[in-house]
Amino acid sequence: MAGLIKAVRGTRDILPPDTALWQHVEQACRHIFHLYNFHEIRTPIFEDTQLFARGVGEDKDIVSKEMFTWEDKARAQSEKAQSLTLRPENTAGVVRAYIEHKMGDTGKLQKLYYIGPQFRRERPQKGRYRQFYQIGAELLGPPASGSESPARDAEIIAMLAHLLREVGIKEWTLLLNSVGNSDDRARYNQALREALAAVKDKMCVDCQRRAETNPLRVLDCKVPEDQPIIDALPKISAFLGEGSREHFNEVKKILNHVGIRYEVNERMVRGLDYYTRTTFEFTHGKLGSQSALLGGGRYDGLSEALGGPKAPGIGFALGLDRFVLALQAEETVAVPDLSPIVFVAPLGQGMNAEAAVIARELRKQAIATELGDDSFRVKKSFEAAERAGAKYILFVGENEVASGQFALKNLSTGDQVSVAREDIATKLK
Ligand code: AMP
Secondary structure, three states: OOOOOOHHHHOOOOOHHHHHHHHHHHHHHHHHHHHHEEEEEEOOOOHHHHHHHOEEEEEEEHOOOOOOOOEEEOOOOOOEEEEEOOOOOOOHHHHHHHHHHHHHHOOOOEEEEEEEEEEEOOOEHHHOEEEEEEEEEEEEOHHHHHHHOEEEEEHHHHHHHHHHHOOOOOOEEEEEEEEEOOOHHHHHHHHHHHHHHHHHOOHHHHHHHHEEEEHHHHHOOOOOOHHHHHHHOOOOHHOOOOHHHHHHHHHHHHHHHOOOOEEOOOOOOOOOOOOOOEEEEEOOOOOOOOEEEEEEEEEOOOOHOOOOOOEEEEEEEEEEHHHHHHHHOOOOOOOOOOOOOOOEEOOOOOHHHHHHHHHHHHOOOOOOOEEEEOOOHHHHHHHHHHHHHOOOEEEEHHHHHHHHHEEEEEOOOOEEEEEEEHOOOOHHH
8 A cells, every 4th residue: 555645744734623713813914904004915935045045144043954945957048047945934025025126116114914834944843833824014115204213113013912902812921122223233242242251161052152153142042051141141221322222212102102011021132233123022821832922123224135225124923823822722712613504405316406506596695505415315414414514404305496485494493494585595694
């Protein structure tokens, strides 16, 4: 016997009825994005490898270790051999599209959102997959469009609190920080490097390496023994210049004013030059070790790092897989019931055609309908209707068609009524 072929490690099938919960999250997000004037963008699932090397950074794990990359051979004279990569995140693709389509020339603030799969070759575990799904948004534009304003940072964060409420997730914590501008961070990096020189021998091997290559990344370390050492290191807040401090204060002031709770967490930094000022993360207490629901921040230098015009911006990406896990853990949102309202059961050989006409009439009137088969006996039709989750069963036999009166039975109460053909849909509504 041939061996079974299974889904590849780190990928999975999402089956009904769970898919209904996924759709619920997606629809809630689309609704919120509309309320905040964000519009959908769809970028390719694979891109030139260089985009991620430059747009995410070669020393980030997701680029150095976790990308699905392949050499794409030229197939025709007009094509070039090229290194391609399945996107590990979507910000770089969106900013590439912004630059490529000269979206900055409109002068307006671009507010874009995306929904789709991302790919990272991480060690799979609960809440961490190699193909996972993100919903994210990016707000960017020329400085004159107001893209640098702390009001935009606060608006994005307020939108996320609204979105979580709309989705039905209640138990979240917002962690907030400012990593300053590139000058602030250069000074902080230097201070960290000096402080680490004295203590790094006592730290994990990863930290020993990071202490040399990218000291900021030491702050991401999760090794328990390293935590007291990290807690004693200099803090970013002491290195923020006047402008960065004012920007951060304004973000906090607006959040306080609109009533959004947050905790300042000075360890939340993004170790990249073009990440600037505000960074944030929403976590959930019931997600275990993969507790981050979503993360985001400002990237005022990203467009320029990709060869584009000055286009300050801020964005976030939320993990759709983790939103669904959080909803299931909170048990407050029921899986939306997408089962059919009615099961149309042809009664007797040759009745499939009549039943098909009635099912079509009902579906046209927006009644979700499942259709049986005229080879089914009555008992089998009842079983099929129950398995489909239908609330009613409607029998379509020769007598019913001739008389125009149909038996409609409520499957949970057992009540049965006789309904005229033209009243079936109204009755079901
Ligand atoms: P990041 O792009 O790393 O900032 O991730 C943003 C969000 O995407 C995280 O907060 C997670 O919710 C989600 N996420 C990142 N990596 C994975 C993964 N491998 N599997 C599932 N969700 C992920």
